Structure formats: C-alpha cells, structure tokens
Amino acid sequence: MALIVQKFGGTSVGSIERIEQVADKVKKFRESGDDLVVVLSAMSGETNRLIDLAKQITEKPEPRELDVIVSTGEQVTIALLTMALMKRGVPAVSYTGNQVRILTDSAHNKARILQIDDQKIRADLKAGRVVVVAGFQGVDEQGNITTLGRGGSDTTGVALAAALKADECQIYTDVDGVYTTDPRVVPHARRLEKITFEEMLEMASLGSKVLQIRSVEFAGKYNVPLRVLHSFKEGPGTLITIDEEESMEQPIISGIAFNRDEAKLTIRGVPDTPGVAFKILGPISASNIEVDMIVQNVSHDNTTDFTFTVHRNEYDNALSVLQKTANEIGAREVIGDTKIAKVSIVGVGMRSHAGVASRMFEALAKESINIQMISTSEIKVSVVIEEKYLELAVRALHTAFELDAPVRQSE
Amino acid sequence: MALIVQKFGGTSVGSIERIEQVADKVKKFRESGDDLVVVLSAMSGETNRLIDLAKQITEKPEPRELDVIVSTGEQVTIALLTMALMKRGVPAVSYTGNQVRILTDSAHNKARILQIDDQKIRADLKAGRVVVVAGFQGVDEQGNITTLGRGGSDTTGVALAAALKADECQIYTDVDGVYTTDPRVVPHARRLEKITFEEMLEMASLGSKVLQIRSVEFAGKYNVPLRVLHSFKEGPGTLITIDEEESMEQPIISGIAFNRDEAKLTIRGVPDTPGVAFKILGPISASNIEVDMIVQNVSHDNTTDFTFTVHRNEYDNALSVLQKTANEIGAREVIGDTKIAKVSIVGVGMRSHAGVASRMFEALAKESINIQMISTSEIKVSVVIEEKYLELAVRALHTAFELDAPVRQSE
Numbered sequence: 009m010a011l012i013v014q015k016f017g018g019t020s021v022g023s024i025e026r027i028e029q030v031a032d033k034v035k036k037f038r039e040s041g042d043d044l045v046v047v048l049s050a051m052s053g054e055t056n057r058l059i060d061l062a063k064q065i066t067e068k069p070e071p072r073e074l075d076v077i078v079s080t081g082e083q084v085t086i087a088l089l090t091m092a093l094m095k096r097g098v099p100a101v102s103y104t105g106n107q108v109r110i111l112t113d114s115a116h117n118k119a120r121i122l123q124i125d126d127q128k129i130r131a132d133l134k135a136g137r138v139v140v141v142a143g144f145q146g147v148d149e150q151g152n153i154t155t156l157g158r159g160g161s162d163t164t165g166v167a168l169a170a171a172l173k174a175d176e177c178q179i180y181t182d183v184d185g186v187y188t189t190d191p192r193v194v195p196h197a198r199r200l201e202k203i204t205f206e207e208m209l210e211m212a213s214l215g216s217k218v219l220q221i222r223s224v225e226f227a228g229k230y231n232v233p234l235r236v237l238h239s240f241k242e243g244p245g246t247l248i249t250i251d252e253e254e255s256m257e258q259p260i261i262s263g264i265a266f267n268r269d270e271a272k273l274t275i276r277g278v279p280d281t282p283g284v285a286f287k288i289l290g291p292i293s294a295s296n297i298e299v300d301m302i303v304q305n306v307s308h309d310n311t312t313d314f315t316f317t318v319h320r321n322e323y324d325n326a327l328s329v330l331q332k333t334a335n336e337i338g339a340r341e342v343i344g345d346t347k348i349a350k351v352s353i354v355g356v357g358m359r360s361h362a363g364v365a366s367r368m369f370e371a372l373a374k375e376s377i378n379i380q381m382i383s384t385s386e387i388k389v390s391v392v393i394e395e396k397y398l399e400l401a402v403r404a405l406h407t408a409f410e411l412d413a414p415v416r417q418s419e
Numbered sequence: 420m421a422l423i424v425q426k427f428g429g430t431s432v433g434s435i436e437r438i439e440q441v442a443d444k445v446k447k448f449r450e451s452g453d454d455l456v457v458v459l460s461a462m463s464g465e466t467n468r469l470i471d472l473a474k475q476i477t478e479k480p481e482p483r484e485l486d487v488i489v490s491t492g493e494q495v496t497i498a499l500l501t502m503a504l505m506k507r508g509v510p511a512v513s514y515t516g517n518q519v520r521i522l523t524d525s526a527h528n529k530a531r532i533l534q535i536d537d538q539k540i541r542a543d544l545k546a547g548r549v550v551v552v553a554g555f556q557g558v559d560e561q562g563n564i565t566t567l568g569r570g571g572s573d574t575t576g577v578a579l580a581a582a583l584k585a586d587e588c589q590i591y592t593d594v595d596g597v598y599t600t601d602p603r604v605v606p607h608a609r610r611l612e613k614i615t616f617e618e619m620l621e622m623a624s625l626g627s628k629v630l631q632i633r634s635v636e637f638a639g640k641y642n643v644p645l646r647v648l649h650s651f652k653e654g655p656g657t658l659i660t661i662d663e664e665e666s667m668e669q670p671i672i673s674g675i676a677f678n679r680d681e682a683k684l685t686i687r688g689v690p691d692t693p694g695v696a697f698k699i700l701g702p703i704s705a706s707n708i709e710v711d712m713i714v715q716n717v718s719h720d721n722t723t724d725f726t727f728t729v730h731r732n733e734y735d736n737a738l739s740v741l742q743k744t745a746n747e748i749g750a751r752e753v754i755g756d757t758k759i760a761k762v763s764i765v766g767v768g769m770r771s772h773a774g775v776a777s778r779m780f781e782a783l784a785k786e787s788i789n790i791q792m793i794s795t796s797e798i799k800v801s802v803v804i805e806e807k808y809l810e811l812a813v814r815a816l817h818t819a820f821e822l823d824a825p826v827r828q829s830e
Contacts, residue, residue, distance in 0.1 A: 028476070153515075
C-alpha cells in the first residue's frame, strides 16, 4: 500500500463538474488501496478575481491582507472536493494551510515553506480518510496567513510528499506528460516515460511550462518522485526522478526546448580591460533587468564585442541603459535584435557523449540556419537563431537526435 | 477615550464603493480618538453564492466542510476594509475568527461562542491599530473552522464587546434606529432614542427585524450597550440598554410590533382531561413545528377548545398532524385560519401601570376590530386579529398610546 500525494491545478477544479470528475478519479485510486493526500489550487480565474477585488481598493495592496483574501480560493475548493468525496462514500477531511500546519516564513505573497506538521494528516490517513489540503498557502510563526506565490500549489504538493515520505507526488495538469518538444511544433513529438530532475529543470526554464521550476528543485532536493499526468485522461504520464546509473541505454538527448521571449543586445568595440563585463552588466542588473545568455568573443585590436539576451519586455529598457554605458566606457556602438529565438537540446546523456554539440550544429547547418550565439552547460546546449527559423530548427533537431515517435501519437 | 465595537452588515460592505465608504466612516471615528474594533459580514449575496456552490455538489453538504467554504466570505471583506483603511493612512490589521481566537463549540453551522482571546486585539489597539474582525465565524477546540449561523456577525460584535468590556457595541444597518412601529404602516412612527433589552427582544421576536434576537439576548446578559445606527446616514440611532430605575417618565408603551407570518389552528370539543394539552402539542412538536401563542378556554360540558398559532409555512403540516390527533382523542373538529395577524404592544412601563390591556382593547373596539386571541407577558400584550385589519389596528394603537411623532419625521 503506497502513500500518494496528488495535486490538481485550477483548471482541474475549475467548475463543479470538474470537481466531481476529480472526486471520481480520487475515489478510484482510493479503492485500489493507496493512502491519498490531495492538494488543490483555487478554481481557475478565482485567484485573479480576488486580486482584482483588492486592486479595486488600492494599486498596492498590503501583502499581509492580500494573502488573507487570496487564500480563500483554495479554501473553497478543498471543502467542495471533500463534500464530493463524502457524497461518494469516501471518508475525507479538508485542511487549510493553517490547519495542517504548513509553517512558512513571513514573506507574504511569496513565502517559503519551513516545516510541515504531519501529525493530523497521518492520523486521518490511519483512520482511512482522504486528506484534502489547500495548496499555495501556509501560516507564519505569528499565525498570519501566507501564500507561496503563483504556482505554489505544486510546491505544497512536493513539500507534503517530502514531509510524509510519500511514494510519489502526482501533478495532474492539462497535458498528459512531458514531451520531447512542443507537439504543436513537432507533431510526432513523443511523451517521455521518464526524465531526470536536472533535465526537467532545463526543460522548464526553457519554456516547457508543465511544472513550476521551484517545485522541481524542491522535489529533486528531497528526492520525491514526481509524476506529471493528465487530469482527465488515462495514462502513465511522465515520471521525474533521479538519474539512475543503470540507464546505459538512455538516449543522449531527452528533449528540445525553445522560446521566443528573448531579445539580443550587443555592445561593439569595447576596450578589452579587466572589469569591463561588470561595467556593462552592473547597470543592467541595477535596473532589475534579468540577463539570460552572455557571450563575449575573443578580442582583437584590444577591443571586444559583448552580447547578452534579456526578456523581450525588457528590451527597450536594456537598450537605453546599455547606450549610456557605451558612451561612458567608449564603446563603438550598440546594436540589438528582438527577432531571435533560443533552441536548446537537453539531456543528461550528453555528459558522457562527445560530439553532441557538433551533431546539433551539423543539423542546423544542413537547413542553412545561421547560429548567432552559443551557450552550453553540462546537460544542455543552447543556440540563438533568427526567429523565423525556429520551427524548422526544432524539427530538424528532433529528427537528428532520433526523438521522433515511430508512430504518430493520437492526441 | 472609549473603546467601541462597530459591526457592519453585508449590505454595508456589499461593494468596493460601500467598503470605501465604511473606511471613510471608520477613519472619522478613529480621528475622534476612540479605540475601534470593526466586525464585518460577508459582502451581501456572497454567503448565498458559496452555499449554492456547495449545494451544487450535494443537497446535504457536510456541516464541517460547509463552514470551511462559507467562512471565506468574511475573510475577503476584512482584508478589503483593512486595505482601504491603510490606504487612508489608518493603521489596521485583519483577523479571522481563528486568528483572534474566537473559540466556539463544535456545532458546525450554528456554533456558540465559548471564549474570546482578547490578547492580540488589545496589543493591536495599544499600538494604535484599528482591528478588523471577521464576524460569524470561530474555531473549535480541535482547530476546525465553525460558523455561528445566519446573522451571527451581530453576535460576534456583541461577544467581542463583552470580552473587551467595550463602552458600546454599534450595529450599523440599513435603518437609522428602532421605531415605535414599522414606518411603512404608520408614517409618523418615531425613532426611539432608547429601548431596553427586554423590549427589544419582544420587538425583534415580533417581527422588527433590526437585530438578531440572539445578539440582543447576549448583549443583555453581559450588559453591553447596543446601538443601532444607519451605515451611511448620520444620526444617533437607538440605544439598547438596561432598564434604568430613574426613568419615571418613560412612556408606558415603547412600541408596537406585528406580524402576518402566523396561522391559527383550533381543535374543538376536546375531552377536558389532564394531559390533554400534551396529547395535542406533543405530536406537533415531534414534527418540529414551532408553536407561538397557545390559548385554552375554560371548559364547558367537560370539553374544551384549544387554539394555537404556527408559522404559515407550517400550517398544512400542522393541520394534518392535528387532524390525526383529533381522531385519536375524540375531539369534535379541527378548524384553521391563515388570514390572521398578530399585533403586540411592548413596554417595560406597563409593569407598573394597570389598565394597559383594557386601553388596547378599547382602541381596537373603537375601530370595530374583533380580537380572536389574547396572550400577555410582563412587558407585552399580543392579540390576534383578522389580517385585513392589521394596518388599521397598528395605527389606532400607535395613536392611543401617544406614540405618534409631534412632527412627521423626514425620511
């Protein structure tokens, strides 16, 4: 008999009908004999409605009071699901973050979980009850209601699974797993049976928005097996777990991530003196602009070119900061480009395989796609290309790394 | 410097605009130097919306879970008002029933307050904060969220005032006080400056729906001065307080209450034996039908007539129960009438004045209104009359007991 934590997001509990469906699903699981803790988000749209109410009072709501309001969203869904379970003859009980007690720090609207009291939950599980817990919320040492910030329900699920030493934390969502790449771009993309935490982190941060990064980090840290599943379709989903040594046969590349959210800025003819990188990036970071890729080429004639990418929303902002810097340090010019895309190959397998990068570049060259920037980490290679080639690049790489499904998946 | 508890109902916080108005009002009070604890209901309609959500899952929602849902209504308004106060530069903090801690028994949906911890509130008041408390809710010994049942926010206000030994509990509502009778029936009805708890109880239970009976009882028991005021109009309202001995000049009658919610049932020709009243009313009460007035006439020929009133909604139900009883005990017949009204004169002054009842009967006789039933208590005389004479009777009594305002009140 296993102990499973199941987390259902806002879309999965977005209406009474959906909540009834979740209840059916939970009941079926319960009947198979597993102990179940269910973590819920607010009904989709509800959190925004509540924030909007607060914003009607003031543009900058008091963070403590905002948490008092926003936390009501999950409080409603946990009670509704518990009622739906009891209607089906499944003993169940609901707990708010405060009731559990999920102790957090006092950073309202973005609190971090410090400790979870598992006493009540264990007693209820022992008594044969399904325990339904409000995600996204907790309570601080002083008894103030806190929230973990957007997507925090995943974190609640993982943290509960860690505290209870659960066998698995299942995240139910609107996709049936993690794919080798976005099926909208590559129709024969494959669902992965398994992926490592590290790979998932790279996939997630690169735009596969299946799971919150924070919850994956958390799961990795406490080694909680995570499984992504579809809320209303059957299927094994994708298991996210540690890198098991025995997996000799695992493919070199697990997936291909991409995004078109970035813009590129280059400052040219920078005098190549020590500390110049800081002189350039210091003002950018002081303006609260996050930088992603950074590339500096080797210098010639004692000057160098320095290129980095930022989120497209920050492009204008970054450009004006950079132009000021260019004047100060006597750089030749500043150029920028918003029509770029980033494509990355991700896989723990590349650690032990040489030639992964060259195979990537070869595949892109075959399609005459010019590479503008390159950046590598232990389990990923990212390139920046012209935006219009994005789909072509992803498809070419998907084929080159043998990720295509033998038979097309039915949707 | 006084300590005042102010309670605003659902209509007073029914929209963002209304909440802003309440914030203006509270700010003004605060500036006058008083310490303030503000108790709020949910936005009007919100509690029903939440109950409706639960009812969509199941006709009989689990009481514990229903409280989890319903208590979110006040949680939203307390945070919104607190934000609105802070926007105005008024330091404030919100507390749920659990956070205060308002300890109740575990009777979900109709819990009773056992104890209030005043520690946090006192500390906040001392620090110069307005304390905004969720009405209608509490927490039981095990940490389960409870609600006090409909109208429970008044009770929260009074209980807090009692626990804090407040100088006054102000109930803000949509009327500007307690009137000698319903101004819709008697346009020159007067607002009472003052009324005793006992009188208010009689007025409330007889259909003046200004205050919840339970909160008046509570206020009387702990001798908390209660004041009924209009949420958005200026004015002193009506003070509900203990009967002060010195009030020699108080009018004999404070007000005239009435209702048309009742129906009358008579069982005739009942063998007049001991225990017959129980034989008649036992089955009625076993059917959960509440009985209001009961009159039994003196017997003749060893049979008697037995008459009582019930709520009109229960009339059909009561009639069929009574008919069964009539067969069993060999009564002659059962008759009933739904077209009745009850009119009562209420006043602590009548204790020391003879002839109040006869003055009432005289006034009714003058208008040729036939009295069907009479029932008296120490501070009230009630009569049942034909419904169509109700307005006429109320106006006649209002004049006979010199309650008419000298000059018509402006609305």
